[in-house]
Amino acid sequence: MNTEILGLLCNPMKLERDRAVGELQKFLPACSKADRLEFQSNLLQLISDTESPWETKHGCLLGAKSLIPYANLESEREIDFLHQMKSVAEKLLTDVEVRVRLAAGEVLGSLCAKTGPDVYAQCKDHVLQLVQSSLDRQPLEGGGSRQEQLETEKLVEKLASSSQKRYSADAAQLFHDTAGWKHLETSLKGLQAMVEGCGTDFQPFVDDELLALVFQALAHANRFVRETGFYVCAALVCCGNTSQDDEGRDSVGVVNPIYAYGHEFSRRLAKGLSDNWSQVRLAACVAARKFLTSLPNDEAREVFFPDLLPQLCLNRYYVAEGVRIYSQETWRQVTGCRGRDLVQRHIAVVVDHYTQATESDNHAVREAACACIAELASKIQARAVRPYVSRLLHTLLLCFRDDSWPVRDAACVACGHFVLCFPDEAHGSLALLYPLFFANLGDPIASVRQGAAAALGNVVRAYGREAAARVMDQVTQGLKGVRNQPAESDKYHDPGKGAAVFGAVKKLRDNDTDLHSDNVMYSCGSLAPRMGRGGCSDHKFRRPSQPWEMADGCVHMLAELSQVAETSPAVFNTLPLVAEACHHRHYTHHLVFIETVCKQLPVIARGVGKRSFKAVVEEFFDPVFYGLECENALTSSAASQCLNQLGALLGPTILRAKVQNHNPSYLHHLDANVYIAPF
Structure with missing residues (x-):
């Protein structure tokens, strides 16, 4: 069994080496001392051989990591094995293969967990020197093997090839920011493993020298180094998680590094x-949670809330799902039921952070900031927010004109919340807001149209007849405008000079090599400059709104207004225009418009009332059954659900009688729909 597992650990294939680790973990609990000693001896022999390939070193390190917890510290032979493994792992921290370096750091962490902080004390100078030398390292500097230097030169030459400059400043800087850091990341990961292995015994080693290196890594140009640095921080704050007195001292008088x-x-x-x-x-979220939860009580955390609370609050809306979910759970653990009170208490720094975040180059941050500003209006006491309403509205107006449509959508919804919650303060901004709301109501992006409808619904709720008259006038014009829709939906219209949105016309530019050659590269747009200043999306690129899209937004608007008692009669009077718009089927996207009508018609029916809606329901049978029979699955499904919901509202018998009265040929479709798509 020993020989078989050892052979798998040395296999060139990673899957086989991983399988060997699993087999070894099954073998060790029941193996004899003699078998374990034999395995240790064979492992040391293989890993100490300078001719061994990196796969063998990697597999042996993985095996050693599994072996170490089972070592008997009363056996001199096994203690000698641990000492030799420490020396080997320390040496392999500078191996040319990154996977070997990572595994060596994990072995040192296991040794710390097994034998205590003496392992770190012995390795400390070497590990910290590796980190320091890599932090100070400059790209293309001398040092390392000739092979490493040649590989570095080839990489920089490749990066510079697009500009036809062998060692251009741009290429050198890109290398400096990404690949030119030798052992830095893996050395930090090894340090993290040792800190975690030592646990609370690591506290005496947290000093100015160590923290200066870690904090330097947190500000590094390379994102992987920064990420690892924050995980090291998470390990450091956890090592002080013991019982302390009011000054942060534990039972032996060592000060918790969190306090110091x-x-x-x-x-x-x-x-x-x-x-x-x-x-x-x-990674920073992980460190922040461990930092705050390591503190003994709410009073101790309160000291650090001005620094951390606004960021934690904003990240609950961040677009990256991992960050968002983790931050939401952190908020629950740290604040409990006091979240609103804490935001109100620190409202000044919260507002400062939100407004600064709307100026970020990252569109995801700007979007999250707008969502958080909306939350201030809807969830925080008005007396706490009122002094900042003017500033926040000004910020939202800037975001309303943002180049990124998700940001405009979030700003639109946030403005609607502010108008509803602070109608007096927001009234002076209506002249600027109405054109922006109406522009979003006809936006090419469907979700933006829905957000605009919800926001305008709040405007009507806040200002009553004054706002309702203006909105209904726009709705009437929008529904009538469908007749002017061109037969083709103008997918590839001239982009014009407006702000950038993502739509079908983008296809023209995606295949234009002149626009995508010899330019700066960005990953997922995260670090790209804001579109209005250049970057991955040209700010001059925008497809103008189509008449049918404005009509589509107007249908969403009617669904919102139907829920407002004062405007439901006006909505009822507008329904014939909706039915008429459905009969214009000369353009490509008419099925999308009919789908929206089918989805919103039951909502409108409930809003205007069962008795009133009976009088006009027959006007919609032709478009609904047209959608039911079409080949577009989404439209057909929406029409099917529409019929079932209308049947539940009006009564299936009444609906069937009205369908028969309008067009008896629709009855077999109605009857079939009852069985294939029950409500």
Whole structure:
């Protein structure tokens, strides 16, 4: 069995080496001391051989990591094995293969967990020197093997090839920011493993020298180094998670590093929580949660809330799902039921952070900031927010003109919340808001149209007849405009000079090599400049709204207004225009419009009332059954659900009688729909 597992650990295939680790973990609990000693001896022999390939070294390190917890510390032979493994792992921290370096760090962490902090004390100078030398390293500097230097030169030459400059400044800087850091990331990961292995015994080693290196890594140009640095921070704050007195001292008088360096941690964590890269932001979220939950009580956390609370609050709406979900759970654990009170208490720094976030180059941050500003209006006491309403509305108006449509959508919804919650303060901004609301109501993006309808619904609720008259006038014009819709929906219209949105016309530009050659590269747009200043999306690119899209937004608007008692009669009077718009089928996207009508018609029916809607329901049978029989699955499904909901509202017998009265040929479709798509 020993020989078989050892052979798998040395296999060139990673899957086989991983399988060997699983087999070894099954074998060790029941194996004899003699078998374990033999395995240790064979493992050391293989890993100490300088001719062994990196796969063998990697597999042996994985095996050693599994072996170490089973070592008998009363056996001199096994203690000798642990010492030799420490020496080997320490040496392999500088191996040319990154996977070997990572595994070596994990072995050192296992040794710390098994034998205590003496392992770190012996490795400390070497590990910290590796980190320091890599932090100070400059790209293309001398050092390392000739092979490493040649590989570096080839990489930089490749990066520079697009500009036809062998060692251009741009290529050198890109290498400097991404690949030119040798052992830095893996050395930090090894340090993290040792800190976690030592646990609370690591507290005496947390000093100015160590933290200076870690904090330097947190500000590094390379995002992977920053990410690892925050995980090291998470390990450091956990090592102080013991019972302390009011001054942060444990039972033997050692000061918890959180107390000694708390504000240094919190300031750097705050910066990490606002990092442009989602992976770095998530690592900072992990460190921030461990930092705050390691503190003994709410009073101790209160000191650090001005630094961390606004960032934690904003990240609950961040677009990256991992960051968002983790931050929501962190908020629950840290604030409990006091979240609103804490935001109100620190409202000044919260508002400052939100307004600064709307100026971020990362569109996801700007979108999250708008959502958070909307939350201030709807969830926080008005007396706390009122002094900042003017500033927040001004910020939202700027975001309403943003180049990114998700940001405009979030700003639109947020403005609707502010108008509803602070109608007096917002009234002076209506002249600027109405054109923006109406532009979003006809936006090419469907979700933006829905958001505009919801926001305008809040405007009507806030200002009553004054707003209702203006909105209904726009709805009437929008529904009548369908007759002017061109037969082709103008997918590839001239982009014009407006702000950038993502639509069908983008296809023209995606295949234009002149626009996508010899330019700066960005990953997922996270670090790209805002579109109005250049970057991955040209701010001059926009497809103008089509008449049918405005009509589509107007249908959503009617569904919103039907829920307002004062405007439901006006909505009822407008229904014939909706039915008429459905009969214009000369354009490509008419099925999308009919789908929207089918989805919103039951909502409108409930809003205007069962008795009133009976009088006009027959006007919609032709478009609904047209949608039911069409080949578009989404439209057909929406029509099917529409009929079932109308049947539940009016009564199936009444609906069937009206269908028969309108067109008896529709009855077999109606009857079939009852069985294939029950409500």
